[in-house]
Amino acid sequence: MDKKVAQSLVIMTEIVLPNDTNTFGNLMGGRLMYWMDIAAALSAMKHCAAPVVTASVDNISFETPIKLGNVVHIEAKVTRTFNSSMEVHLSVWGEDAIQQYKYKSNEAFYTFVSLDPNGKPRPVSKVIPETEEEIRVFDGALRRRQLRLILGGKMKPEEAEELKALFVK
16 A cells, blocks of 8 residues: 655654763764664654665765754654655754754655564555645655665666766756
8 A cells, every 4th residue: 555755754852961972972874873773763664664774875965063962853754755765864954942943954855664473674654745745755766776886786887877867968
C-alpha cells in the first residue's frame, strides 16, 4: 500500500548535555549523526513497517553549531522509495529555549534498506509526495541515488542517465 510522505514524519528532540559536547561547548558531530541515524531509521520503519538497516549517508555539512543547553530538533521523512530501499531526508534545527529562537544546523539524506524476517532485502511501498517541496525532493532523488551508486562502486558513471542529462545536451 502506497503511503504519503507525511505518514513517515518523525520529529526527535534532544537536549545538549555536557557529555554531548566537545571542548568548545558545541554538540559533537558524531553524537548528532548518531541521533540523526535513529530518527531516520524510525522514519523508514514507519514507512515500511519492517526492520531496516542504514545503507548510506550523504554529505553532512555542519552549518551552525548547537551549543550546550540548547535543544536539538531532528525532522526525518521518507522522500522516495526504490525496490527495497528508501531515501530519508533529515533537517536539523537547534533551539535556544531561553532566548526563544530556532536556527538551522544541517540537513542530510540517509538511505535505508527494508529487511524480511531472514535479514534479506524486501520490497517497500511507494511514497506519494504531495507538497511542492516534497515533489521537488522526490524528483531529485533519482540523481542523488545514481551519485550514491557511482561513489559506492555499484554503477558506472556512463550508466547514470539522470546525472548525464544535467551535463550532456
